[in-house]
Amino acid sequence: MNLARRALLRAAAAAGALAFAPRVVAQAAPMLEGGRLVVVFLRGAYDGLSAFVPCADPDYERLRQATRIPAPDGSEGAAIRLDGRFALHPALAPVLPMWRDGILAVVPAAGSPDPTRSHFEAQHHWETGIPGRNSEAPGWMNRLASMEPAGLREQRLVGVGEANPRILAGELRARLVPRGPQAANQGAIGNERMRLALADIYAADGRLAAAFRAGTDSRMETARDLAAEMTRADNGAGPAAGLVQASRQLAALMRSGGQLRLGFLSAGGWDTHANQGGVQGQLANQLGGLARALVELRAGLSRPGDLILVLSEFGRTAAENGSRGTDHGRGNALWLIGERVAGGRMHGRWEGLAQGNLNEGRDLPVLHDFRAVIAQALARNFGLPESRLADLFPGAAWDARLDGLLRRA
Amino acid sequence: MIRLLGSALLALAASAHAQAPEDAAAWRAASRLGYAPTPALMQAIAAHPRGARGWAADEVERAFAASREAAKTPAHLATLQGSIPAAFAEFRAEREALRRVRADSEMRPSPQDLPTRRSALEAASWRLLACSNPELENPLAARLTEFWFNHFNVFAGKGPVRPFLGHYVLHAIRPNVLGRFEDLVLATARHPAMLFYLDQAQSVAEGMTGPFGLARGLNENYARELMELHTLGAEGGYAQGDVRELARILTGWTVDPSAESGFRFVPRLHDQGGKTLLGQTFSADGEREGQQAIALLAGHPATARRVALRLSQWFVADAPPAALVDGLAAEFRSSGGDLRAVLRKLVAAEAFWDERQQLFKTPYEFACSVLAATGQSEPERLAQTLRFLAGAGQPVHGWQTPDGYKTDARTWLAPEALTRRADFALAFSRDAAPPDHYRRFLSPLTRERIAQEPAALQGMLVLASPEFMHK
Numbered sequence: 001m002n003l004a005r006r007a008l009l010r011a012a013a014a015a016g017a018l019a020f021a022p023r024v025v026a027q028a029a030p031m032l033e034g035g036r037l038v039v040v041f042l043r044g045a046y047d048g049l050s051a052f053v054p055c056a057d058p059d060y061e062r063l064r065q066a067t068r069i070p071a072p073d074g075s076e077g078a079a080i081r082l083d084g085r086f087a088l089h090p091a092l093a094p095v096l097p098m099w100r101d102g103i104l105a106v107v108p109a110a111g112s113p114d115p116t117r118s119h120f121e122a123q124h125h126w127e128t129g130i131p132g133r134n135s136e137a138p139g140w141m142n143r144l145a146s147m148e149p150a151g152l153r154e155q156r157l158v159g160v161g162e163a164n165p166r167i168l169a170g171e172l173r174a175r176l177v178p179r180g181p182q183a184a185n186q187g188a189i190g191n192e193r194m195r196l197a198l199a200d201i202y203a204a205d206g207r208l209a210a211a212f213r214a215g216t217d218s219r220m221e222t223a224r225d226l227a228a229e230m231t232r233a234d235n236g237a238g239p240a241a242g243l244v245q246a247s248r249q250l251a252a253l254m255r256s257g258g259q260l261r262l263g264f265l266s267a268g269g270w271d272t273h274a275n276q277g278g279v280q281g282q283l284a285n286q287l288g289g290l291a292r293a294l295v296e297l298r299a300g301l302s303r304p305g306d307l308i309l310v311l312s313e314f315g316r317t318a319a320e321n322g323s324r325g326t327d328h329g330r331g332n333a334l335w336l337i338g339e340r341v342a343g344g345r346m347h348g349r350w351e352g353l354a355q356g357n358l359n360e361g362r363d364l365p366v367l368h369d370f371r372a373v374i375a376q377a378l379a380r381n382f383g384l385p386e387s388r389l390a391d392l393f394p395g396a397a398w399d400a401r402l403d404g405l406l407r408r409a
Numbered sequence: 410m411i412r413l414l415g416s417a418l419l420a421l422a423a424s425a426h427a428q429a430p431e432d433a434a435a436w437r438a439a440s441r442l443g444y445a446p447t448p449a450l451m452q453a454i455a456a457h458p459r460g461a462r463g464w465a466a467d468e469v470e471r472a473f474a475a476s477r478e479a480a481k482t483p484a485h486l487a488t489l490q491g492s493i494p495a496a497f498a499e500f501r502a503e504r505e506a507l508r509r510v511r512a513d514s515e516m517r518p519s520p521q522d523l524p525t526r527r528s529a530l531e532a533a534s535w536r537l538l539a540c541s542n543p544e545l546e547n548p549l550a551a552r553l554t555e556f557w558f559n560h561f562n563v564f565a566g567k568g569p570v571r572p573f574l575g576h577y578v579l580h581a582i583r584p585n586v587l588g589r590f591e592d593l594v595l596a597t598a599r600h601p602a603m604l605f606y607l608d609q610a611q612s613v614a615e616g617m618t619g620p621f622g623l624a625r626g627l628n629e630n631y632a633r634e635l636m637e638l639h640t641l642g643a644e645g646g647y648a649q650g651d652v653r654e655l656a657r658i659l660t661g662w663t664v665d666p667s668a669e670s671g672f673r674f675v676p677r678l679h680d681q682g683g684k685t686l687l688g689q690t691f692s693a694d695g696e697r698e699g700q701q702a703i704a705l706l707a708g709h710p711a712t713a714r715r716v717a718l719r720l721s722q723w724f725v726a727d728a729p730p731a732a733l734v735d736g737l738a739a740e741f742r743s744s745g746g747d748l749r750a751v752l753r754k755l756v757a758a759e760a761f762w763d764e765r766q767q768l769f770k771t772p773y774e775f776a777c778s779v780l781a782a783t784g785q786s787e788p789e790r791l792a793q794t795l796r797f798l799a800g801a802g803q804p805v806h807g808w809q810t811p812d813g814y815k816t817d818a819r820t821w822l823a824p825e826a827l828t829r830r831a832d833f834a835l836a837f838s839r840d841a842a843p844p845d846h847y848r849r850f851l852s853p854l855t856r857e858r859i860a861q862e863p864a865a866l867q868g869m870l871v872l873a874s875p876e877f878m879h880k
Contacts, residue, residue, distance in 0.1 A: 163802025214824035322626025
């Protein structure tokens, strides 16, 4: 059933009760007190079929040659068995303990209902939560934060690395922190005289004044929170190493005792059209960095209510292209990490890679709407009510086939 | 949000009216058609009998003339003089050297010492010099080079692209910025930087073995972005089937390490079958198929609209008036994609001079305007600027994906933007404050508040002032 329709029915049913207890309804309760949510966006569409290898599928070998990950045989140069159907890329070995501890689950064929193969459109859809609409809209994490009570909602959002990611953009200001040691410097605004003079000359321009105020607050808090953390910051280069550093920063900021509950990170370098590599190579290096980053994040955010989502705008073609790489596809593996996650297993439907099961004869199909996966996580982990889910993801349907994905809080 | 925007508009209108109209027009002309009003630029605008508008019209012709001459490159940026075969040789030598030392970590050179990194650094340095020194480069030519590079973005982080960056900027983009749009598309399509960046160099007919003995079959990457980003736009009315057909049409377009152009068409790798693109059939005709496809895309009404919209957003406002966009699109179509004709129309449009049409500078525009205003160009200053841009989210030649940087205030007026700019302004005003004539571009309110501060801080406050954040 459509989420909006369910919400309507529920609202109608509650209408009588409403008259008796208007105050309870007017004052929203905080959802995010008990846990934190981090979204890790792999920009460029990562090859999920190399991360979670369908090693038992006879078609896998037919479709993949140069990018094939050998079936598990216990050696280092092969995939690591997860269950009867799937195996883990060896570069992801650092996250294997999470799978074994039952806190890592994967939905192997999730994606957006909109069929675009444009990175930019698809990312926009994932970040706004509104597939098919390319116009300006606030990010869903920003809208989620705005459902918190006044006084809390203003300090929920934090991102490390990107200047202004769409998913965090909207009515509420997110704390946006640069990656690396510079985040711990106060810079020019550390000088009070300069800070006051700047605040005065921006005062007449509301937009600049608000941005400057938010920027100085954020910088001073960040400098304070990271002062200790940055002394052990490494100076890694490249997208994957950068993600490790950003993960450490984000975990430190969200742990520091403030109200930050919704965190965002991203990494590029996943658009492997050519020379993708197999057990080693381009994609393997990226996956290795991702695994280390997730270990950092999890080490910092390990309360029962903490949840990490790893996602990407679409998948890649089931078959290799002519350049030992893969082109833009559709369905892809979406990861969930957290104590309430029913981990150590794959969730949702999986139909295999036989020609007849592929979307347009070339891609893993989208068997689960990404919004339905996130809705499960928000409802079960944070107790987000259905009416709120309908506001967050208009037009998305509740997907009961994913009901076992998380244990109820 | 609405309240904020409303008060911002009021404030902007107030500050705009606070300037003398001729100063506001001069600021707009110099900051939008160049990066900042340098003293020489101000003099030229003031001396023009028709003021800023007359200067702007002439500037289009001057930029065109400049773009048709070889770019001036300072002697210390020697790699910018290099040919494409030399860049290929450099790339091969570097790969070889890295392979030899791979086993021996002691001998591994630091990344800055690698020749292709050095040449990429020189290309980025040239961009900053060109944006800030009118003696070296016509300011509008520098602006249009920035605009069209961003439209046909390539990424310095992709290994094989890096050695060709400088050549791409100077020889594929710059000479065509005020020429025919179709020539610009063709120049980028055939350049090794683009052929490598979007993998066209490796896309061959299904079943064929590619130029490096590696590739086998189609790669759709370039064909898709050619339609989605370079020409029609995502809403331009093509389908996945068209992407595949265009990729088939372009098979055989690849690099040639020994040719001056760096490009060759290899008939053996070309898909000889018939194709249909946007409803038009293409019979087997080798390289001409690709040329015809590019002509079809470059002249398409959706392309005219897309180019008109992007130019209007860049030069006039994040949400430009529809009449302006329509007018430019019509000019694009009737002139056969003559970018000079479109620019002439743009600088003559009332909307261009309308003080209500505000634009917030991107980090790159801000940094270039600081360099221009303070006249600083020492290598360490350029290095500092490149670091600032990397931190602010806009590294030069450093955007990974082919959509290029966004240019709107929504993207760049983020909370950290102004604090970072204040740091940069502070660093660049220590030795060289902006000249005094900048004060007349400030509103009385800003001017009076700045005057209360010690002289040592005033330069920084001018560079960080609200007026200086807008173009």
